[in-house]
Amino acid sequence: MGEHKYVQYEIDGxxxxxxxxxxxxxxxxxxxMLDELDACFDRAxxxxxxxVIVLRANGKHFSAGHDLNTGDxxxxxxxxxxxxxxxxxxxxxxxxxxxxYSWKWRNIPKPTIAAVQGRCIAGALNLLWPMDLIVASEDxxxxxxxxxxxxxxxxxxxxxxxxxxxxxxxxxFTQRAFTAAEALQFGLVxxxxxxxxxxxxxxxxxxxxxxxxAFGLAQAKRAVNQTLDVQGYYAALQSVFDIHHTGHGNAMSxxxxxxxxxxxxxxEGLKANEAREAAKKA
Ligand code: ZN
Numbered sequence: 001m002g003e004h005k006y007v008q009y010e011i012d013g014x015x016x017x018x019x020x021x022x023x024x025x026x027x028x029x030x031x032x033m034l035d036e037l038d039a040c041f042d043r044a045x046x047x048x049x050x051x052v053i054v055l056r057a058n059g060k061h062f063s064a065g066h067d068l069n070t071g072d073x074x075x076x077x078x079x080x081x082x083x084x085x086x087x088x089x090x091x092x093x094x095x096x097x098x099x100x101y102s103w104k105w106r107n108i109p110k111p112t113i114a115a116v117q118g119r120c121i122a123g124a125l126n127l128l129w130p131m132d133l134i135v136a137s138e139d140x141x142x143x144x145x146x147x148x149x150x151x152x153x154x155x156x157x158x159x160x161x162x163x164x165x166x167x168x169x170x171x172x173f174t175q176r177a178f179t180a181a182e183a184l185q186f187g188l189v190x191x192x193x194x195x196x197x198x199x200x201x202x203x204x205x206x207x208x209x210x211x212x213x214a215f216g217l218a219q220a221k222r223a224v225n226q227t228l229d230v231q232g233y234y235a236a237l238q239s240v241f242d243i244h245h246t247g248h249g250n251a252m253s254x255x256x257x258x259x260x261x262x263x264x265x266x267x268e269g270l271k272a273n274e275a276r277e278a279a280k281k282a
Contacts, residue, residue: 005032006032006033007037009043013210018037018056023057025067029127030072050110051212055112056114062119064124066122085256087252090252091245103237113206114131116135117137123155125156136184137180140180142177145175149251152240152243158237175273
């Protein structure tokens with residue numbers, strides 16, 4: 001269906017498959033992609049014939065995170081006419097698009113499954129943490145290297161809940177990517193498959209779950225989510241979102257721009273991280 005520019009929506013039996021479709025930019029997320037994604041999740045939630053929602057991505061990588069290219073017409077510009085940024089505008093926008101959407105998707109009363117290949121960098125985790133189950137291909141890698149921008153992690157801090165405190169610190173401090181094998185060992189992903197079998201395996205799981213009673217599934221999801229929520233999950237996410245914004249505020253106070261590093265610097269930093277990991281393996 002061609003109604004969206006960056007996302008595809010398909011129905012297969014009782015499964016809705018939402019596919020990130022910006023492979024030429026490694027599925028980096030601009031505002032329009034996030035709005036389209038939200039529209040697709042809304043549609044899947046409303047459709048009584050949809051029992052399970054799959055989130056997947058075309059191309060080599062699941063997502064390179066947020067689009068940091070300030071020239072993209074489908075990305076909002078929050079800059080003032082003089083090029084500087086104001087924290088209150090940034091905060092309001094991210095509260096809706098980078099945190100609010102993720103929180104909303106986390107609470108959809110239907111099982112959600114992500115199929116992940118290649119790299120999942122920073123903002124990609126805002127899409128993954130809210131999903132109920134994650135299926136990965138062997139080449140999947142998970143990283144949040146935004147400390148290089150002088151920020152303590154992305155907007156939706158699932159890290160500590162998903163990985164445990166020490167692994168979350170490892171991920172954030174070292175900026176290294178956790179491999180699919182590590183993610184399986186941590187319980188972050190439920191299974192790992194060769195790349196060419198990823199979608200088939202994920203859809204099979206989705207079809208299997210979608211045959212179960214919809215209200216039972218919704219209540220099972222609510223039971224687990226509610227258990228996290230009474231332990232402070234939502235309160236912790238909210239306060240870490242604010243910590244994230246002291247990072248933006250700090251960068252703005254120094255450079256006028258919300259992150260200390262621009263797109264090119266980020267690319268260089270990722271390359272350096274990769275080279276270091278490769279050197280260790282050799
Ligand atoms: Zn941010």
